[in-house]
Amino acid sequence: MLRGLRGHHWRGRDRKGRSTWHRGWILAALALLLAGVLALHRQIPDTLGNFGSLIETFLPWFGLAVPVLLVLALLRRSATALVALVVPAVIWAVLFGPLLPDKSGGSYDFTAVQHNISADNTSVASTMQTLMRADPDVISMEEITGPALPVIEQQLDGTYRYHVVEGTVGLWSKYPLTATGPVDIKIGWTRALRATVQTPHGDVAVYVAHMPSVRVHFDGGFTANQRNHSAEALGEAISREQLKRVLLLGDMNGTMNDRALAPITMQLRSAQGSAGAGFGFSWPAAFPSTRIDQIMSRGITPTAAWTLPQTGSDHLPIGAHFQL
Template sequence: MAQQAYMTETGSGGSGPEPRGDRLRRLVNRFFGGRRGDARIWRRGVVLAAVAVVLALVMLMHSRIPNRVGNLGSLTETFLPWLGLLVPVLLVLALVRRSATALIAVLLPAIVWLNLFGGLLTAKTGGGGDLTVATHNVNADNPDPSGTAREVAASGADVLALEEVKASAMPVYESTLASTYKYHTVQGTVGLWSKYPLSGVRPVDIRLGWTRAMRATVATPEGPVAVYVAHMPSVRVKMNAGFTAAQRDQSADALGEAIAAERQPKVILLGDLNGTMNDRSLNAVTSQMRSTQGAVGDGFGFSWPASFPMARIDQIMVRGVEPVSSWTLPRTDSDHLPVAARVNVTTSATGS
């Protein structure tokens, strides 16, 4: 009896314990509902595998998606990080289908997404810095401009940019911010408030016919910095026209030209660009400046819409200064979240 029990415990014929590799294969085959060597676990889920491969290709080659039809490329790039949500969906479907082929294929989009956005999942915020800047699209229909002004001023920003400031609300913003910021300038619907003197103030023509961008030199204690404030035209997603962004794209090109011609070596851009850093249509700007959120932000820093942020369209970008930290501020009565960053003016940035 003892010998029989030993044979049952160790396996058929009493040849010893079952090797771990055989045990694993047996468990895998049992999960997939087949016998060892059953080809069905590979034939199932071919369609799921194909979808996974296509998803990986879309993320990997998003810059090749043409913009000729409805600006499809820019639309994809605007919400590119969200394509990662399809990976766990495909994973669950592959498990339900019990398909080894689909499970392996799902690894492809997972790896591509992590390569593109995995760096945003780790905290990169550093300490130090000598200048805090913030920007906020306050919304022309903001019901409480005074409260919004107080909230963004409480961020501690040394330099604050506001976009979409309605003329009738301008006196409210000016009076509310006066105690915090000694210097300010307003050009059209954008304004700049600063604790340090301003000079060289002028509107920037972004080919709209009215002023929605400006430039000023801020005399910080660490030296002069050229600060641009911009509000790019809005974009829309229409069923009959796709992603309508032609006017935004033209304005982005004009802003890029203005920044390229800037003689001041230290430059900061604050504003609502109505586009993400992935959107190729903003290349005229993004190719020559560095995003603080991508460099030193924690997470994606989505800023719009404020009720459920899905895209980072409010940007702080730098050239010639070193970003130290970047974050979003608490919600105001606007449909955008304010964003802020701390930079080091005294340290020249590399590769910015």
């Protein structure tokens, strides 16, 4: 192949007399457009169908356009397009390259598992067994239904003696819970809670939240306004937290790149980003393509983060180790 790149057909002119530097301008323009989307995604307006948030939800996947454009540039024998492709490749590497290596390691004394168990889950008991195999100290869950709750309690209460359920979200803990109660995220019903977990290493404020769902419509774009308002409300609640150690577990219906979650992500760091390996995609479970389930913290150090095996839910469970 290298001999072919150095040969007459690569160096020569095409039928219109254009050299390798004077063809492939459309491909070069597409490469620079891709670079602009990656580098300036925060500047893409949300006024039309929350388009900016939609792009940010799937932003890592834009990197797949680089090898596609590379193949087209080679077929076109365009040096201009190849040089232009360096720009998005470098930007993608800067944005997402640090996420790829395994950053786990070090001791831990606290483990959390988070899972949206799905209201349609028909195997709740086996789901609980999957979560318990990680031996977490706390388990948070969303989409807890009335029929599922007795099954959850039957499976967990022997090991996780302390628990609180508010609306459709719940927290099970090996350690005592105090100061429990709902958190108002401005949606008209309860989908968030707060509890103080009294660990042997000190108190930790744990929030469990299920942000409103988002939808993609061809006529209306990315409908996320209610989720955005809830993120602001949850961010305000976390900003008022008095304890130094804070843990947020939940289905955020958004990624760490999504600007709409900035009221939360500006205060907390992602366990996956700090101590995971790769992107840790958690949804949809059949073909994970984005991470909308999050474990975030401040005042405690994540030392590992991972996804658990698939359960009867459309989300994958996620887990994280912490050093308190």
